[in-house]
Amino acid sequence: MNLSPLIFSIIANPFPIFVEGNIETYRTGRLHPRRKNLGYFDIIIVIEGTLYLTENDINYEIKKNEAIVLSPVHLHYSYKKSQDNTSFYWLHFYTESEWLESHNPVFLNSTFKIPQLHFHNKIYTLHLPKHQAINNSRFIIQTITTILDNTKKNDDFTFFENQKLFIDLLKQLELRKEQHNTSQQLAESIKDFLYKSISQKIDAETLSQEFHFHYNYLSRVMKKYYGTTPIEYLNELRLVYAADLLLQTNHSIQYIAANAGFQTIPYFSNCFKKKYLLSPRNFRNRHSSQSAAE
Template sequence: MTNQYLSISCLPLPTYVQSGHVVFNPGDRHPNRNNFQFFVMIFMVRGKLYIAEDDQEYVVGPGEMFILQPKHHHYSWKPMDQTTEYYWVHFSVTGCYLQASEPQELHSVIPVPSLHYYTPKMTLFLSKHSHITNMPGICALVKKIFQNSAAQNAVGFWQTQQLFLDLLQQVQSPATSQSQTAILATQIQRYLRDHFDEKITNEKLGQVFHVHPNSVTSSMKKTFGITPNLFLTKYRLEEAVKRLLSTSEQISRIAADVGYQNVYYFSMAFKRRYGVSPLSYRNQYADDKVGSIS
């Protein structure tokens, strides 16, 4: 496929708006839109989508990602000829972006001073039309994003935005200068953040990323200076703090929500890291609006 790239300035960061799942029957067409204000990411599960952006026609098949630009003319240049299913994500960009045949570094719309010796690159590169090697995993992440966005609380909102940024990282076009070890470590770190509420071992991570469990640990230590288990523990406890301070959920519920099936073990891990029990932490730092727990 002839491809183009979307280069997006990430200051300010792209923002998740909404997502969903759709199934079209033969004869159906994609909505005809002239001035839709958001990017549309499409992750194809089955069938074929005959989509046009302005005068350029595309055919998007199973296992492929396709991105429509905001404020362009989107329409079906041909009706569906088979049952067609995909997940979609709408997101907003307030910074600079462009579509071109090659990725291009963009400046931030926010002035950023150089810090010390290095200012990180702040441009996200996305292939407009590409094959996704782990489409089931991507679709599972999109469903998790939707579930979090449907939660009527502050934790759900922030977790949704974090998961969306992880999605962008997973589908971005990687920097050519990044080593395979760093790429693996970054993928492992994202997986731990996205699945922190599940039971995770080095063996499980090895199966997910098709490497030996020892490679899981060595790549994380070499890249980030921390083992997967220690990273997971720290992340779970940070998520627990968010819930302690922004909700009135019971300690046992919070423990389960962040991946601890044993509330006693959770309390011990929390006290080792923060010096006090979860309940004492809440009583000391929580906003007065959060009720106490019996």
């Protein structure tokens, strides 16, 4: 009897936390090491070549633009040597939540009790396919490289930014249900496009041409799933990106404004001050002086 592919069902809250990661290349003939009881999940995304892994007596052939999620407890190892040069990203994440590996998505009950008298988050079960092809590899790889680059900065701002990016990554890898709403897919595509277009000139006409819908419809879709219009969402991304450049580089305000996609410095300064309550220059000076004092 053929069984459906394996799926990890992971309860949230609390949500899984990114721990560490890297990119690695295996030369022809190399074997993946034998590992067991790591204590954390291991996401592997192959970008070149093929990995041949066994876990729990099941062989997996992970090709370019495919991902596998390895268990925190089961033994995994190579069942065959690399046949050619193979490059892949690996990301470890940790959760104290209950999880289950099965052939069907399972909705778990959390032991994390939430009072029902007030506004509250729902309990959510994350469903991650054990092995899958990824169609949005460009966005996923960009997200991973940003996470890894952020770890080199080792500051509080990038810690929280990385957790947000990692949750976005999990969402991209999550099981797509057959009844997945086409408007939600459109909203996610718009979001992915905006992430990749921070420094470019983007307006309503650009988005209409890209997605072949009137901008008013694109706005309704984004508001439904993200609570904001595409242009508002893009401006928020640009401001966060600009703040990061101010703190992490010595580039001029003019350079940062242009690199973050703002056409004029006055407009950039006004938008920045509304969000951070400081001008870009004062924001940089204040946080730089705090870092120096520490």
